[in-house]
Amino acid sequence: MKCISSICTMALVAACGGGSGGDSGAEKYSDLRATYFSINNQIDFNAPITASTLPTTGSANYEGSIYINTPGNITVAGELELAFDFANADFDGKATDIVDSDGYQYDGELDVTNGFIDRSADPNTSYAFIGDIDGTVTDPDDNAYTLDAFIVGDFFGNNEEYVAGVIRGDVDSDLGDFEVSGSNSGFRAEK
Secondary structure (H helix, E strand, C coil), X not given: CCCCCHHHHHHHHHCCCCCCCXXXXXXXXXXXXXXXXHHHCCCCCCCCCCHHHCCCCCEEEEEEEEEEXXXXXXXXXXXXXXXXXXXXXXXXXXXXXXXXXXXXXXXCCEEEEEXXXXXXXXXXXXXXXXXXXXXXXXXXXXXXXXXXXXXXEEEECCCXXXXXXXXXXXXXXXXCCEEECCCCEEEEEEC
8 A cells, every 4th residue: 555645744744843953953844844745735646647658768856855753753854856867767866954853953864776667567556666765864962873765656747747755664773773664754856
């Protein structure tokens, strides 16, 4: 079962209380949240693009934001960049400027690698693209969080203007390990 819209958005809303971190971090988190919802509100989640109809030439760059809701109702968000090469049916990217819902900024980034477009994907049961998203980020107290996961999603809009989906995998951290799934993670990006 695919989770792109309602559950993921509810998880982000539930974790978006005020923060007591630094002003720039709180502003950054607020901006990332606003980006996520601005893109989210433009997408008709009942109409993903059928992957077999995607372009077979050219490329597209998308920018947006990701979030992962951790135990303790702390949401970590970041800027997302994805670059799709339709000719080779692949993509890569990164998530940077990681900040949590309390406004604390994290060092490090998450790299998106080994991405591919599955042109045979059925939009009702599977995602149009999948890739690895891995990396280690460190909070202000030097606690490390290592993500080992997949980023999966679909294209939306008349001309593939949007991509949206979830992150699935595991986080190993100095404070304990947890699972990342469609119910506690998501991303939205646009051309």
